[in-house]
Amino acid sequence: MDNSCLIKIDNVSKVFKRKGMFRNEPEVKALDNVSLTVKKGEVLGIIGESGSGKTTLGKLILGLLKPGSGNISFADIDNSSSQNGKPIVQVIFQDPYDSLSHMMTVEQLVAEPCIIQNRKNFDRNRIVLALESVGLTPVESFLHKYPHTLSGGQRQRVAIARAMITEPDMIIADEPISMLDASIGVDILNLMLDMKERTGITFMFITHDIAAAAYISDNIAVMKEGKIVEYGSREQIISDCCHEYTKSLLLSASTGTFNNTSFDDK
Amino acid sequence: MHEITVVQRLKSPKGISGLAILCSFIFIAIAAPFLTSYSPDDISSRPLLEPNSEHLLGTDDVGRDIFSNLLYGARTSLAVALIVSSGVLIIGTLAGVFSGYTGGNLDRVMMRGVDIFLMIPDLPLILILAAYLRPSLWNIIFILIVMGWPVGARITRAQTRTLRVSGHVDFARISGAGNWYVIKRHIVPDLYPIMITTIVMQSIRAILSESGLAFLGLGDPSYPSWGTMIKYAISYPLVFFTDAWMWWLMPAGVCITLLVLSFVLVGQALEGDK
Ligand SMILES: Nc1ncnc2c1ncn2[C@@H]1O[C@H](COP(=O)(O)OP(=O)(O)OP(=O)(O)O)[C@@H](O)[C@H]1O
Numbered sequence: 111m112d113n114s115c116l117i118k119i120d121n122v123s124k125v126f127k128r129k130g131m132f133r134n135e136p137e138v139k140a141l142d143n144v145s146l147t148v149k150k151g152e153v154l155g156i157i158g159e160s161g162s163g164k165t166t167l168g169k170l171i172l173g174l175l176k177p178g179s180g181n182i183s184f185a186d187i188d189n190s191s192s193q194n195g196k197p198i199v200q201v202i203f204q205d206p207y208d209s210l211s212h213m214m215t216v217e218q219l220v221a222e223p224c225i226i227q228n229r230k231n232f233d234r235n236r237i238v239l240a241l242e243s244v245g246l247t248p249v250e251s252f253l254h255k256y257p258h259t260l261s262g263g264q265r266q267r268v269a270i271a272r273a274m275i276t277e278p279d280m281i282i283a284d285e286p287i288s289m290l291d292a293s294i295g296v297d298i299l300n301l302m303l304d305m306k307e308r309t310g311i312t313f314m315f316i317t318h319d320i321a322a323a324a325y326i327s328d329n330i331a332v333m334k335e336g337k338i339v340e341y342g343s344r345e346q347i348i349s350d351c352c353h354e355y356t357k358s359l360l361l362s363a364s365t366g367t368f369n370n371t372s373f374d375d376k
Numbered sequence: 377m378h379e380i381t382v383v384q385r386l387k388s389p390k391g392i393s394g395l396a397i398l399c400s401f402i403f404i405a406i407a408a409p410f411l412t413s414y415s416p417d418d419i420s421s422r423p424l425l426e427p428n429s430e431h432l433l434g435t436d437d438v439g440r441d442i443f444s445n446l447l448y449g450a451r452t453s454l455a456v457a458l459i460v461s462s463g464v465l466i467i468g469t470l471a472g473v474f475s476g477y478t479g480g481n482l483d484r485v486m487m488r489g490v491d492i493f494l495m496i497p498d499l500p501l502i503l504i505l506a507a508y509l510r511p512s513l514w515n516i517i518f519i520l521i522v523m524g525w526p527v528g529a530r531i532t533r534a535q536t537r538t539l540r541v542s543g544h545v546d547f548a549r550i551s552g553a554g555n556w557y558v559i560k561r562h563i564v565p566d567l568y569p570i571m572i573t574t575i576v577m578q579s580i581r582a583i584l585s586e587s588g589l590a591f592l593g594l595g596d597p598s599y600p601s602w603g604t605m606i607k608y609a610i611s612y613p614l615v616f617f618t619d620a621w622m623w624w625l626m627p628a629g630v631c632i633t634l635l636v637l638s639f640v641l642v643g644q645a646l647e648g649d650k
């Protein structure tokens with residue numbers, strides 16, 4: 111693996127078997143021979159329709175699912191915070207209703223990755239800063255709230271804050287802004303770009319929205335039915351794409367049916 | 377459930393009245409020696425006395441003070457309720473969390489075992505065992521726990537399995553959390569509502585079973601029990617021909633009902649009923 115890449119995905123397939131009473135139910139091929147490299151410090155946009163396997167790809171990288179075939183290798187990183195040289199990957203899940211424990215306050219939620227990593231001795235200011243940076247102000251009024259008293263967008267911002275707080279090597283953001291209104295969405299995108307500039311963190315940005323992907327990404331991979339049908343730099347994808355699925359995405363974005371960041375057909 | 381919600385819910389009329397009854401029984405049970413000067417087995421008095429200043433509820437057919445029997449009976453009922461419910465809670469929760477969290481074949485085997493327990497009808501088994509084993513309070517407690525934990529384990533396991541694949545557990549894992557952390561911070565707190573229900577239901581079951589067995593004569597004769605009191609009162613032929621039932625039979629029945637009612641009320645309040 112050459113120096114510039116962080117994660118290398120090699121011919122990975124993932125099939126979900128349906129365990130029914132009768133074995134004749136169809137299998138779901140969520141990923142079909144996917145190969146992809148994530149380069150250090152880039153923002154990699156993954157776009158594709160619902161059910162095209164974007165979340166599955168993210169979960170495979172995170173180790174929450176085991177690949178059916180193929181393998182995923184990580185670059186060695188000299189990083190004091192990671193023990194085995196594997197890059198630390200954090201995640202912003204798609205569904206903020208499921209991904210925040212409703213038994214914890216916002217403060218505990220955001221502090222959780224720090225507590226898990228270095229046992230209590232962390233700077234409380236970091237929590238405040240993280241919440242400020244995602245626009246949950248005044249911070250004091252949010253610290254002791256429980257997630258069920260927050261709106262969907264506010265939850266998602268808590269999820270973003272806690273993914274960023276440990277400053278990992280990479281963040282997989284699974285449709286982080288699809289529940290936010292457009293202006294906050296742009297703020298979050300700018301925040302991510304800013305973090306990338308400051309800390310050189312790598313992002314994998316999963317979205318439905320080609321406009322958002324075009325705004326933030328360096329490279330874009332287009333997925334359809336478990337395959338990567340197109341991969342290239344942002345300019346390549348936008349100006350001279352060849353696959354008709356990408357074309358249809360671009361067409362719908364330019365005619366305005368798909369360029370609203372709060373629109374989500376999940 | 378958060379501490380704030382628990383307090384809020386207990387502040388509803390139901391919660392307050394349930395807690396008030398429960399606390400007064402707990403007070404009675406603890407303070408029994410100070411509230412009466414007779415021991416429950418003391419048969420020195422004349423039998424079948426009517427209520428008077430020395431014997432607040434009179435005496436029974438062998439001369440025991442009914443009032444002190446009632447007070448000490450609360451001890452037995454509450455102790456059985458406490459031990460059985462905490463036994464079921466601890467064993468059921470441990471087994472349920474372990475089985476649901478481990479998953480796989482172990483889980484399957486354990487749940488089949490639980491199913492077998494669940495298929496055995498409770499009451500007949502308790503009757504048979506209580507009749508064959510030495511009539512001792514500990515045997516009754518033992519049987520109630522053995523027959524009770526599979527219910528707790530089943531519910532706990534179902535909840536654990538749902539939680540195990542939820543996003544917040546995944547997130548904790550990704551952040552580097554071990555199994556112990558996940559169980560402590562993400563699974564057990566979510567089980568509090570189930571635990572509360574288990575405690576309430578098992579307490580009621582324990583109180584009713586203990587009194588019922590004592591009433592049938594399968595209780596432990598060395599512990600005063602409301603069930604035993606009712607049994608003696610009813611088997612005394614003249615109890616309904618005099619006024620004796622009013623201070624001999626009724627108080628024990630009222631106590632059982634009130635204690636069970638208090639648990640029901642607290643349980644309903646904690647579930648959020650007004
Ligand atoms: N745990 C699972 N068991 C069975 N099938 C699954 C599972 N998870 C995902 N799938 C299937 O795999 C396919 C890809 O799912 P995935 O969640 O990766 O889609 P996605 O691209 O993230 O879609 P969306 O944009 O709606 O989030 C879908 O057809 C889905 O039904």
Ligand SMILES: [Mg+2]
Nearest residue numbers: 164165204284
């Ligand atoms: Mg998805």
